[in-house]
Structure formats: C-alpha cells, structure tokens
Amino acid sequence: MKILLVEDDHETAEFICNGLKQAGESVDHTQCPKDAIIKASTTSFDAIIFDRLLPSMDGLDAVKILRASNILTPIIMLTALSDTAARVEGLEAGADDYLVKPFAFVELHARLKALYRRKPAAQTVNELQVGCVKLLRTSRQVFRGESEIELMPKEYQILEFLMLHPNQLVTKTMLLEHVWGFSFDPKTSLVQTHVSRLRNKLDKPFNSEVIKTIRGSGYLLSEQ
C-alpha cells in the first residue's frame, strides 16, 4: 500500500511511519496540509492518514478541499476528540474512518487495510462467500459448507462484518463501532462473549477455525 501521512507531531509521525514500513507499506510523510493537498492531487495513494488538528489548517477543511476536487482516496482522520459529534463531523467532511488518539498501531493498520480492500459494491452484494462460509443477506441465512447455521442477531452482524473484510484484522473497537454502534468501550467482554458464541456455532462442530483470534488485537476471518 502506498500511504500519505499528514501529521504535525513528530513522535506520532515517527511511530506511524516506522509501523507502516515494518508492515511493508510505503509511506510519504508531510506536516503541512497544503503540501498534502498538492501531493494527493498529483500522486495516486492507496490511503491518506490525516491528523485533525494541524497548525495551519483544520484537517477537516483539507479533507473537504480534497473531496471537492474529486480525489476519492480513502481517508482516515486521527483526532484527540472522541465524541460522536466530532466523529460525525469528520465523516461528513468526507473522511472514510475516524480514529481517536491514543491508538494502537494494529488498530490503525487494520482500519487502513479495511479501507483499502473495501469494494464499493460490497455493501450491496446479497451473497457473501469466504472460503466455505456463505452468508445470504436477504434471508439472513448462514451456511458452512452444506449445513445451515442458526445465529443470533449480533452473531450474524459480527460474521457479516468479518466477511466484508476477509483475511483482515478486525479489532474489537471496529466491531463495537459497526455492530453495536458504540463510540465508547464497555469494560466487559461483550465482544469476546459474542465472538466466542459465534465460534461455538461456526467452528466447533467442524473442528476447524475460520475465525482466528489475534491476541490483544482482534479477529481475522480466513479463507481456508
């Protein structure tokens, strides 16, 4: 992936750059939002990471300018503002995702990958198939191989989200945001409990794991 990072804080920039380089991605870093607009318009990036609070311009305005000039590169906004209003503001300006500081690098990377691989049509496709798991969105039916699996609503939603992002790390926060619509992190093992129930139905009877736990980071739905 070729990523443009717009971040004025030196430490954070270094942390992200090092992480991305180690993950094998290529990063172009700039501190200036105007510079970023020029770069984004002249070079094709796979994703842009935009800090919300930049010295010369609000990151939000920069994103608006980019979207107005028809640059559709996926954008993740980084911010210290965690409330829903700020999140909605960011998404309305044209950002594709919104990550609150401080964050774990795996979280950022997982979100970048999710954005990069997101097929625009995926949200409207009626049938999802990852390996031997099939999900029919109209009838809300789930099959593993030939056998149908009965799922509770939340389990179904988790599986659907994992299937929309196959072979990618999906973090607990991503699930909380997309499945529960929470902008806060409950103390309890809400996500773990539901994923574990989903696994009991999807993996246990077949003695093979399609949902893998990445310790301390999240979950991954693999194709085998």
Place this chain on the structure above:
Amino acid sequence: MKTNTQKYHFVLALKFSFLCWVLTCGLALLVSHFVSQSEQSRQQTEMLELIEEAVELYHSDGLESLVEVFELAENETWTKEEAQEHWQEEGWLMALYQKDVIIAGGDLGFERANTSKSQPQTEIDEETQLIFYQAQQINDGLYLHLWQRLDHDVVIAQNARTQFIVWLAIFCWLPPLLIFVYFRQMQGNTITKLSQQLSLVAKAPELHRTVAKSDDPQLLQLCSVINTMLDEITKLHHNIKTMSVGVAHDLKTPLTRVANRLQSMEQDIDDPVQLAVHLEKACEELEKIISTFNNLIRLNSIESGKYQQGFKQIDLSTLLLDLTDSFTPVFEDAEKTLSVSILPNISCYGDADLLAQLVCNLLENALEYTNPRASVWIRLQSHSSGVLLQIGDNGPGIATSDQAHIFERFYRADTSRSSSGNGLGLSIVKAICDIHEARIYLLEGQPGAVFNIEVPTH
C-alpha cells in the same frame, strides 16, 4: 482600614443629613409661604367687600351712610397727626376725595390712583409693613381710597413661623444624622462581623459558616447565599481533592506496574518468551491508563452539554432490548441471570449512544459487584411524568456511608482500589442523566443495589 471605614460612614452620614436638612427647610418655607399668601388674600377680600358695601350705601342712602361704614361723621377730616394716630392704632386709613380736596378721612401722603376702580395693590412702607391699598371711584370726581396694614395677628403668626423655620434650620440636621450614624454603625458592625467570619472560612472552608446577628432580612439572605456558595465550593473542593487522589492513584498503580515490567524485561532480555509476557502485561497496564483518561475526557465532553444539540426521539424499548440481547450471554457466562421486563413503544428524547452507555455502565457494575448466581434485572415502564427505568441486583448492595458519594468522580466504595474499575462509571451515568434532565436515585431499604432513573418524555 478602620479609619477608612469611619471616614466613609461619616461622609455618607453628612450627605444624608444635609439632604434631610434641605428637604425639611424647603418644605417648611413652602408651607409658610402658602399660609401667608392665603391670609393676605383673605384680608384683601374683606377689604374689597367693605368698599363695595360702602359704595352701595352711598348710592342708596347718600354720603352720610358711606362715612358711617368707616365710623366717621359727615365731613369729618383728620389732620395729619390724627391720621397718623388712627393708622397706628387701627391699622387702616380711608380718604374720600372730591376732585383733589379731601372731604372725609385723612391721608398720610400714600400714593393714590385716580382710576375708576383700581386693582388691590400691596406695598411695603419704611417699617417693612405690608400695606394693602384699594381705590374706588364713586361718582364723577368722588374717589374713595382705603389703606390697610397687614392684620396684627397675622403679623404675629408670620413672625412665629419665621422663628420656627430658623430653629428648624439650626437643629433639623441633627436627628437624621444621629439616626443614620446609628443604623450605619449597626450595619457596619454586622458587616465587619461577617468579614471576620469570612476570613475564618478562607482558612478552613469545611469548618466555618457565616451567622448574621441581625433582623435585616437582606443581610440574613446574604448570609444564607454565602453559606450555600461555601457549601458548593467545599463540595467542589472535596471533589477536586478526591479526584486528584483518584487520578494520582489510578495512574500510579499501573505506571508502577509498567516500570516493574520494564525492569523485568531488562532482567529477562535473553528470554524471548518471558520478554513477550512482560511486554503484553505492560501494554495491558498502559491500556488501563488510556481507558481512565478516555473516560475522563468522555465525562467532560458529556458535561459540556454539546451532545444536547444532537438530541432526537429515541425508541428506548428497542434500544434496551438490543442491549439486553447483547448482555444476556455475558451474564450467562458469568453464571448470573439478567431478567428483562421492557414495555414496548416507550420513547424519550436524547442521545442513543449516551443512553446505551448509561445502561452498559449500570449493567457492568451489577455484573462486577454481585456474587455468582446473582440475579440482575432491568425494567422499563411508563411513569407519571415520563419513563421509569430500573436496573437492580440482589447483590451485597452499597453501604449507607458510601451511598452519598457513589456519583463522585473516582469515588470507590472499595477504598483499597483493588477492583478493576476506575470510579468514573457512575459519574458518567450521573452526567448522562443530568444532560437528559433525568433523575437517578438509589432505592432505599433494598437488599442489593437498585437504581431508578426517571427520564422525562418531552
């Protein structure tokens, strides 16, 4: 300080008494003037009536009757000495002129007007006495002149009034000055006492309150307002204190653990397996710190009230059913039961994400602080003035001594702070209730912790 205060009060008293003096004297002068005026006009009217009567008599009965009105014989004229004597004794003088020859009465050389009917006139003679003069033409060439001094009684009354005003002017500033000084002194004393009390409060805000020994309702109210303010400040002060202790403790423990892990990593630098364990544990501890800060930021953001702009009608029944569906497996795994009794189609005005967090925090508390096999319930029903949400458990409950503090930031009933929470969960719940104008309270006399939340439906 004291001299300044005295000077201030003295100047104020002087100003006040001067104002009283001006007002009193002015009023007295005005009243005296009007009384004199009315007395003069009464005398003039009488004089006019006398002349009219005399003229009438002349026309009906002749000159003889006219002079009889003035107790004179016909053709009786006075010499200058006689006229002077009459003027001095009686206070009046008449003269009847035929052309320029006096045919009755006498004249002291006062000014005369030979008009058909002159207006009553007043003048002041050398002895500063007020003289009224009236002339009347009786027939062609015959003129009646009448001079009259201001009545003696009236003069005496006027002099008495003047004297009274002079004495008033000399002494009337004293009573208001004394009264004012007295009241200022009284008030000044109370205020001085109040400031003394307040200076004590500055040293120990928890111990001292103001007491006004006065009947002045304004002062009593002031004291009451100051005390309420002090209570509020003491509460905030206490909150800040607990909060600093909370922050310090909640950061110190995980930070110490991180430091310990880093030291262990240094020791186990050649053991990759141990190194990974230390690293993971250190990350977990840091996550706790970040979570504390996130909660603190979240709490401030809720309290700032900006969420209220995004409030809309929320189907509370559906929201709660969805949440309880999510939480039921969590309770099952913890071997506890969650019983749900939610009436359908109950809605309220608010923020769905915040209301979800409110329920989550209360359910998580119930999950954390109850014994195994405890039962927890959530009920939603309509209420007289809105919606009643009840979340309760049959666990150990909250000690009476802790009940008043549970909504305070970083307050924990468990003083050892060994439980996993950060003491912000219920503060967030309270803040969410506050911005929804909802009332939250702990039911008394219950075996466990039962929270009632009354949400208005408007």
